[in-house]
Amino acid sequence: MLFRLVRGMLEEALNGLLQQFNTIHERAINPLKEIQGRLDTVWRGESANSFREALSSITIPGIGEIGAQVTTLNANLRRAQEIMNQADENVDRLIKSKLDDAFGSIF
Numbered sequence: 330m331l332f333r334l335v336r337g338m339l340e341e342a343l344n345g346l347l348q349q350f351n352t353i354h355e356r357a358i359n360p361l362k363e364i365q366g367r368l369d370t371v372w373r374g375e376s377a378n379s380f381r382e383a384l385s386s387i388t389i390p391g392i393g394e395i396g397a398q399v400t401t402l403n404a405n406l407r408r409a410q411e412i413m414n415q416a417d418e419n420v421d422r423l424i425k426s427k428l429d430d431a432f433g434s435i436f
Contacts, residue, residue, distance in 0.1 A: 332417045339410055350399045
């Protein structure tokens with residue numbers, strides 16, 4: 330029973346995590362790339378070059394790295410969930426086997 334509750338909470342957390350990252354990605358990356366594409370027409374000079382460089386070498390790749398970390402975290406948590414499910418099934422089988430051994434001759 331406790332494992333079912335934990336599994337449900339974990340599933341909600343995993344779905345929420347991916348949903349939040351997708352939302353952030355859509356709301357951050359797309360506008361940043363649009364800004365990056367328009368910089369040449371609206372802003373010129375040394376500061377524009379510095380901003381463009383920071384945007385393309387730090388900000389946008391940084392968001393990509395966060396995405397990779399979220400994906401890895403999600404995969405690791407999914408694997409942990411699978412292990413927990415397997416452990417729960419193994420324990421359930423073991424308990425049923427022991428109960429059958431102890432009380433099988435009664436019924």
